[in-house]
Structure formats: structure tokens, C-alpha cells
Amino acid sequence: MIIIMKMGASPQEIDSVVQRVESLGFQTHLSQGEERTIVGVIGDERPVDKDSLGRMRGVERIVPILRPFKLASRDFQPNDTVFQLNGHSIGGQKVIVIAGPCAVESREQILETAYAVREAGAHLLRGGAFKPRTSPYSFQGLGEEGLDYLAEAREATGLAIVTEVMAPEQVALVANYADVLQIGTRNMQNYALLHAVGESGKPVLLKRGMMSTIEELLMSAEYILSHGNRRVMLCERGIRTFETYTRNTLDINAVPVLKELTHLPVVVDPSHATGKWHLVSAASKAAVAAGADGLIIEVHPNPELAMSDGAQSLRPTRFAELMDQLRPVAEAVSRTI
Amino acid sequence: MIIIMKMGASPQEIDSVVQRVESLGFQTHLSQGEERTIVGVIGDERPVDKDSLGRMRGVERIVPILRPFKLASRDFQPNDTVFQLNGHSIGGQKVIVIAGPCAVESREQILETAYAVREAGAHLLRGGAFKPRTSPYSFQGLGEEGLDYLAEAREATGLAIVTEVMAPEQVALVANYADVLQIGTRNMQNYALLHAVGESGKPVLLKRGMMSTIEELLMSAEYILSHGNRRVMLCERGIRTFETYTRNTLDINAVPVLKELTHLPVVVDPSHATGKWHLVSAASKAAVAAGADGLIIEVHPNPELAMSDGAQSLRPTRFAELMDQLRPVAEAVSRTI
Amino acid sequence: MIIIMKMGASPQEIDSVVQRVESLGFQTHLSQGEERTIVGVIGDERPVDKDSLGRMRGVERIVPILRPFKLASRDFQPNDTVFQLNGHSIGGQKVIVIAGPCAVESREQILETAYAVREAGAHLLRGGAFKPRTSPYSFQGLGEEGLDYLAEAREATGLAIVTEVMAPEQVALVANYADVLQIGTRNMQNYALLHAVGESGKPVLLKRGMMSTIEELLMSAEYILSHGNRRVMLCERGIRTFETYTRNTLDINAVPVLKELTHLPVVVDPSHATGKWHLVSAASKAAVAAGADGLIIEVHPNPELAMSDGAQSLRPTRFAELMDQLRPVAEAVSRTI
């Protein structure tokens, strides 16, 4: 951490800052510029409240040096996190494809989709039983009934299940059925929930908040990791920008940035990141080319009858075509799918 | 709802759309333009999944006509919601001021602040016992101990208490101590939590998500209202934009927009909306001039020692000066404070 | 400027950085942290390309210390810039109101508006003769004919004229007619144009780019100032965000921030900042309360027939009411209007 003093800060002001910082257990290092004095702070600054230090008289600005996340960082763990799930290596050389409907709507719907996506080559099945919806008047999911159908689909197809959990008190129930607990974009900073899934030990798919920075995503992962759960996948699912033609803006830069900053696997959700089924193919190819370790794609047997996200869901035949298109792209970047 | 068909949509495609819409219980009305056909849909469209309808063959776009919120709207309730709290009318002619520290840090700190803000004219006391923090390594609040101190401060000063609740299972505990339950910006779309505070019946201060639209804020209020709780205050607390000089961008437009769209009281948080204590005064005056029904302001006896948000907290003397500056502004717009 | 070296940067890498920086004429100051070395650079860093320095081997990040603008800064000129225009002090105790139509549409329209806004108390007349329009098919302004009508309106009413200039080669022509040259939001970083108005010597109203930071606005002002023109007013006119209910988001924080960083007068445009006439009143009051030195407001005798910006233009009677509402707000913050 570096403390930049204001132009004309008095010796007493500089002195109090130095004393305060040293009283917190740090060493300091003064550097006298032409216009300003700079106080270098030596030590692990992460637990310090920089905000408050910045309020001391004569201080202009605090510049953090260390990144605020630790367990999630490549500094802490240089090698990629790879873990096994139902016979697949997550975070390894293979690009993992998770596919299925936005919401589980019926036993038939989820079974039909599960067979179709397995046939096309998907590795995991997604489907929401508890649905966070903007409107209290929209379909909120089938709840435990939906979880039952997902379990049946797993039994039938052998596909592992990814499904969302929305509240700490649901974690035990959902963990009973699911292979991967999904944290949705609106809950990325629901710290009580992060704490709970951290303790559950189940693999987690953590979606980036639509309004969250890459650093905040890593800080939320840090919550889960610091509660003892190391099997976390990060998911870029599009961010909110001024552009309204698409539902969100896929932050494709986030893929190489995350691969550089963290050892955790990075998954892309081209369905939410575009919001339009006819853009999903291009976005999926871009994600694989950029180095994503996985994709999570919405597939529905009858999108025009879907109870949610119909506009961005692929029909099974389109999904199968997409899988065929993705294979050469994966090979072009030395991956398989 | 209006369904705009694609240029060149076939008569069969138009026909299926009409049949589908009518099968959902609506009447339709065709309008044949030069390039496109438009299907007008007559009836309450709110429960329909427009996304999926938009996937039907030949459909270009769906244009909703009705706003998606109902109980929160001025159409539903033309007159302002006004409710009593500890002798103060919330949402009435008086501008309500809520003041106190970001976090309750100790018994002394909250008592000292409570006396100071009451002396300066504040109407309610804020202070966090459970703190949502970006980092798992930051101070997370005193928890129930903090609630105890808040209760003691209420006893001592007579000020009603506003404090944050972070998870559904905390609602009962926090409601035991608090007069107003605060939903933080990161939890604006935590639907399980909205559901729980909706059922608790306690007044709620609902903060706008930092990257949520005004409409989404009203939809979240709708969740609380539709679970039976009508005492909801909305809080504009700054949104995230590309500007980084300030912590957030105060969306001052949101004040008159909300007053136009909804009957619920509108509170502004100039502390988070600026992130810098020296901007709080200008932002507070702007909020009152724009028609806000209340302000929520961070005050700390020693900002440079604060465990969070020191940079944006006012000292008690500054807060007292601000209250003096606000009175003439309130009068200039025919309000009192 | 501070150069933060990567964790594990080699002594040779640190050495080359030091040599490079010293070869540019700076002194350096090394600070050895626990994980990283920091190179403090002493001297005026403004002309250095930090980007390229940041590419040297072993460098993690460059932290600028000095703000990049100079002539525009309070450090350079602590006292407010105040200049006279047609008997009014711009930047002084009085809040200046500039009013008129988006575009000059006819002789009658501009004369009628000019008389009406003068009657209501406006100090300057605005009106566009050259109009930047998103579509090549929209009305592009009357050009020189419009300037003639503006000159006639000035003759008739005594109001000074503010009008936009869109290209360097138009500056001489427009300066012949106008009292203040307006640079529109889309041209804030049109450096050839900034250069030209800098040399023209005419007062300038510089609108913030809808996508520009406060610092970039000040850098654009710096272009004008550094070409010898010191009479520059800055205009906050709303920025682009994810919120779509309003045309733009009025960044009200920018008013106190600019007053703190610069000595130049700060004007707010509540018409573009909201895009809806019924929000103009609240936004105007907020701007005055926050400390703006002026307002620029769109007024049209028949908004529903306007050739541009009808949705955000006030009728003359509404404008007169607004002026009456603004007076007490100005007084409440010790200003007049």
C-alpha cells in the first residue's frame, strides 16, 4: 500500500500517518517528491481498511499494491484447479459443456432435453428448480418437485446435475439432489449464501454478477474458498452495459483475464450473455477460442412454449449442430470437447 | 402487448401467433402496415412470458404496453404512501433524516453517534450489525451484540433504528430489535430475502441495486408489497457507471421518476452515492431540492478510525452544519426537515 | 509517478527501469516491500507516456500521482474564473440561465422564444443553427440563415447568443454571430475543433461527452485553455448509463467535483440530462442546490411541433414557473438567479 500525501501536507500530518501505519504493525518508507510526499507501507495490507486511513489529515489517496484476493489467486496456487465430476475433468484440457433448460417445467420436458443434450455430446445437465425471477408474478420454478425430476434425468442419462440454490436454508436440500450448486448472477454477493455453499463442500458454479467487476467475482470466490470449498467454477455470463440490442454484453476479455489471475476453471454462458438464440453460436465459438474451460448453454425442446428464457434457448437440433461446430474450434486452440 | 411480425411473415405464421395468443385468453387486433403486420393483444399481459412468444416463427419483437409492477404503481394507488414511525410521518411533508455509522463498532461509538445525530436533528438512527463486505477478510459486523447496542441507543435517545438484514433466517432476529429492516444494494434481487421481509410486516428500506434499473427496483418492491407488507421506502444510493472519480453516480433523476411512477416514499443515500464525505453536502441538498422524502447519511465520531466507509462518513459537527444548510433548501421546495 | 514492480522482479529489471526513468531526467527513490519493489519517480510526470514505461520487463503497474490537467486545475488557479458577458458575470454569485430552443427553426420561432425567455428572466439565448443529428435523414439545422435569425433575436431582446459550432472551418463564421461558442457532447474530444475555438478567443460552453469522465472533460478544457482561450464554461449534460427510463443520467456529483477540481464555471443542462420535460424542474432545482453556476434549458413555443428535442423542451409558461421555483432554491444556497 502506498499513501500519497496532499500537496503541502505538513510534517505533522505526515508524521501522524506514519505513526498510525506503524501502530498497525507495518514498516514505512518515506519518499519526498517535488510536490508531494509518499509513504510506502511494507507488509500484508489486505486486512486494513484503506477508506479510513484515507481520511487522515493530509492524505490525498491510498494506492493498494496487493490484490485483495488470496486463495483464488495464481500467486497462491500457480497450477490450474482440476477436479473430477462424474468421470469428467473440470478445468482440464477438455472443454466441458453444460446444457439444459432454464427451468425444469415438467418430467417430460427435462427427460427429453437430457436425452437430447447427452446425445449431442453435453457433459452435464442444467435446469432450475428454484428460479429467481424479476417479477413476483412470473413462474418461480417447481421447487423440490423439479429436483426430483432432475434426479430422475440423471438416473436415466448418467448426466451430472447443475442447479441453482437461492437461499442458505435451501443448500442442504439442493445439495441432496445436485452435483453442482449454481449461484446465480443476482446472488453473487449474497454472502450468507456464499458462506453456506462454502461449507457444503459440493462443487459450485459461481456466476458473475451482471454488475460486478472481475475482481469482485474473485472476491466472492474467495468467500467460498475461505469456507473450505475448493471446487469452484467461475462463470462469465455477460455484463450490463449501455448496449440494449443484446440482453447483456459478453465480456470475452474476462476469459483470458481470469485465466491469468486465478487457477479456477472458467465457464462461459453464451445464452444469458447474448439473450438471443441466434447469437449463441458465435458467442460459444468465441468463448472456446478465447480459452474458456466450459460452456453452459440453454436448450429447450420447444422454446416458443418455454416458461422462461425462450428467446435465448436453442432447440436440441441447433444445439447438436453447435456441438459439431465447436469441435474444430476447440481443436484449433489445442482442446477437445 | 404488441407483437411486431417480421417483414415478409407468412399468413400462416401470423395465424399461428393469433391462435396462440387467443388460446391464452386474449383478444387480438391485426394491423397491416406497409412492410410489417402488427398484432395488438388486448388483456392483462403481465403474467405472459414475452420471451417465448417472441420465439414463434415470423415474430420480430414484442412490445409490452403495461408496466410490469402493479401494487407499487401510481395507477394502483394514486396517493402517496405515508406511514408513522416513532412519531414521524414517513412519506409526508417532512423530509426524514436517518443518520449514523456504517457499522456498529462498539457500545460507546453507537451511543456517542446517536446522541450527536439526535442533537443535530436526525429522526432515525442507522447502524449495521450484519455487514455485507466484498472481502471475507474485512470486518463483518458485531452481529447480535451490535443489535443489543442499537437497542440501547434507541432506549437512550428515543431514535428509531434502521439496520440491515442479510438473510431470510436472520429476519426474525433483526426484526426483534429494529424499527426498519434495511435491504442492502447487493440484496435488492435476493428474492428469498424480499419474501421474508414481506412477511415480517416491519417497515423496509429497500436500497436500489447499484446496477439495477428503476423498473427493477420497483419490481423488487412489488415482491415485498405482494407478500403483504405495504410499508416500503425506496432508496436511491448511486449507481455504477464508467465514472470512477466518485464511488457511485447519484442518479438524481431517479427521485422525480420514482415520485411519478410510485406512491412509495423515496430516500436518498448521499454517502454511498458519492463515496466522499466532502461531496455529501452538495448531494444532500440536491436530493432535497429534487423532491426526496428522506436522506440516509453516514456519520461517525472518528471517520479516520472507522472499520468501514470512513471515507464517506461525516463527523458529527459536519453533520450538524449540513442539517442547518438543508433547512432552507427544504423550505425552498415547500418541505420541512 | 510510482512504478510498482512485479513480485519477483529481478535486480537487473529494477535497474533498467531506474536507468530508463533517470535518462528521462527524473530522480528515483527505491522502496523495497515484502513482496514487491516500488520505484518512486520525482519530477513532473505529465509528458511521459506511462503506457510504454509499463511495458518494461518486471513492471506490474504505473500509478500516476499528478492530475493530467494543469491550466484547468485549482492548483494552478485557486480562485474561480469569472468573466463578463453582456452585463452578466459568468461564474460569480449569480446563477446564469441560458434558455431557448434546441434548433432555430424559423425567424418567428426564435423571436417568440427569445422574448418569452427574457421575460421569464433568462440571461442568454440558446439555439442551434448547425445541428449534429444521429440520422442523416433528420433536420440538420438552418445553417447561416439560423445564425441571422439569432442575431436578429439578440438585436431585439438584448440577450447574448449561445450556439453550437461543429467543425473547425465553421468557427470563424459562427464566431461572427455568437457570443458563446458551444461544443456539443459528440465533439468534446474533437481536438481539431477544440484547437480552433481555443484560438478564436470567444467564450466557450464545453459540453461533457455523454461517455466521458470528469477528468476527460477537464483535459478537453485544457486543450482550449492551452490554445490561449481562458473563458471556458463546463457543462454537465447527463451521461450514458444502463438506465433507460431517462435519456441520460444527470451526474449531479459532477457539480461539486468540478467546483473542487477546477476554477472554471459549471453549467448544468437538465433538458438533455433527463430527456423528459416533466423531469426538468426537479433536475434544475437539484443542480442549483448542488452548486451549479448556470443552467441551460430547452424552451420551445410548441414542443409538439418541434423539429428536434420536443420531448424535453419546456413551453414558455412552464419555463417561467420554473424560474419562479428556482429563485428560493438559489437563495437557500446563498446565490441569486
Next chain:
Amino acid sequence: MIIIMKMGASPQEIDSVVQRVESLGFQTHLSQGEERTIVGVIGDERPVDKDSLGRMRGVERIVPILRPFKLASRDFQPNDTVFQLNGHSIGGQKVIVIAGPCAVESREQILETAYAVREAGAHLLRGGAFKPRTSPYSFQGLGEEGLDYLAEAREATGLAIVTEVMAPEQVALVANYADVLQIGTRNMQNYALLHAVGESGKPVLLKRGMMSTIEELLMSAEYILSHGNRRVMLCERGIRTFETYTRNTLDINAVPVLKELTHLPVVVDPSHATGKWHLVSAASKAAVAAGADGLIIEVHPNPELAMSDGAQSLRPTRFAELMDQLRPVAEAVSRTI
């Protein structure tokens, strides 16, 4: 265009709207909903000022039906625009690579780069002679001297030249030297400049404004097309968002969206879209996989000595490696490079 009337609009209000619209030469079509009346407007709505219509009494909202651009649209020209440049087909099956330094700094620098990028397989040479810089104190380019060096580099290597033009009065000069005129991101809505390059007849590379929507980009292209110049390439170069880890956010969705909406070639600039050289490779691969028709990449022989954009420039050896990596990605999507 559809005009949605307010709930409770009176028959007279509806009538005046109908009369007004019909007086503009349109037919109308009334649709009486449960809560609102809707006026369908039949005819080419593009030249109508919707803003002002929206101000008529009783009108709630205007919904445009037609896209505002015409010549740029696939409706107008279904087949891709393909044009020849120096033996290369722009917009065809081959992905075109434009490479070179941000700014021409010296004869040696541009010649060395030109040879290197040609050797690696680039098709055109980029280099700025006139540089738009945020600061008036930064290097502004060599001007005509730079154009001379570019011409020499073309002579020496056979590569066609892409260079920026910043003002209408420079167009003739720059067009004398350049093969492609580049419009920079800050000038995307500099209409005088768009007009001038439209008349020049030279191919244009139009960069998307960093906070402009896709539709606004197409409207700016429409300016050039409507002034008679059909050889326009569109360039996605990253947009401004709240994410600060990267310089901009590459809007990869824009690639398939533009390919769908327009027949014009689409180029991606991974250098500005990331701002960091080590992210350029992933962004380039993503762009090709998503369907881009070209890339424009910054290459500098000594990025750490560059006078601008050093942080995002590739060394020639890295650029050659990238070209090798791009070839299989191009093949995977049935393109060559």
C-alpha cells in the same frame, strides 16, 4: 411506428393524434385495448421526429417499427459488401489483418514494422500520422511527415495504408497518401467529418464510438453511405463499461449482431478492446471465431519505447506467433487468413 396513448386518453386527444399523423401523409389504424388505445401508423416513419409527436396530449410512448438506418441494412442490400483493395477482397472469405504501430514515430520505425508485419502475413499497414490524444501535452503525431513515411513503407512493402483523419479539412491531404481513411472512436459522431469522407470516395474504416450503440454505429455508417461512399468497414474496438481491469470491454456480441443487421464488413481491434498486449491473442482468436472479417492489431518494434499505446502493442515476434495461432481458428470457421 406505433403510438401508445395514455390510460384514460380522451377521444379528442386520440383524434388530434390521428389527424396530426394523417396530415404528415400516413395512414392510421386504431386498436382499442382494455386500458389503452393504440394508434398504428402505416408508412415510412424514418423522417418523422418521434420526440415531438410524443409530446402531444394523451400520448404515452412512441414505438418505432423500422430501424433508422437504410443503406447500411441487410433489408436494403442482402448480400455482403465485398470490395478489392490492393489485391485483397475486403468482406470476403478471407480474414484481413491490418497491423502496425499506433503512431508513426520515425521513418525507421514504420519501415521496420511494415517489413515485419508483411513477413508475418498481414495484409494492410496501419499507422497514425495525426493522433487524437486526450492530453494537449502528449505527442500529437508527425503530421504530413508521418504520411510521407507511410507512403515510403507502402512503396517498400506493397502493403496498403490505413491511417486516421481527424478533421474535414485534412481529408484531401490524407486521402492523397492513404488507401483507407480511418475515423477514430472519438470522431464516430463527428458529422462534418463523416460527410467529408463520404464525399472523398476512399474506403473508410469507421471505428465504433467507445460508448456508442451498435445502432449509432450503423447510423454513422449511413452518413458515409448516403454521401455516396459505399466502401465502409465497421470496427468494433471495445466499449466503455464499469470494468476497469481492461482498458475497454470487447463487445464480441457486436460481431454476429452486425453481420446480421448489415452487409458491411466487420473488423475487430483487439488492441484497444483489451488495452493489454497479453490479452490480444485471446481476443483476436475470439473475434475470428465469432465471424469477424478482419482484425486491426497494434504492433511496435519496441513497445517499451513507444510514444503511445505501448501497453497494448505486440512485438513483431509475438505478432508472427499470433498469426500462426489464428490460421487454424480461421479454418475452424471455414475462413482463411
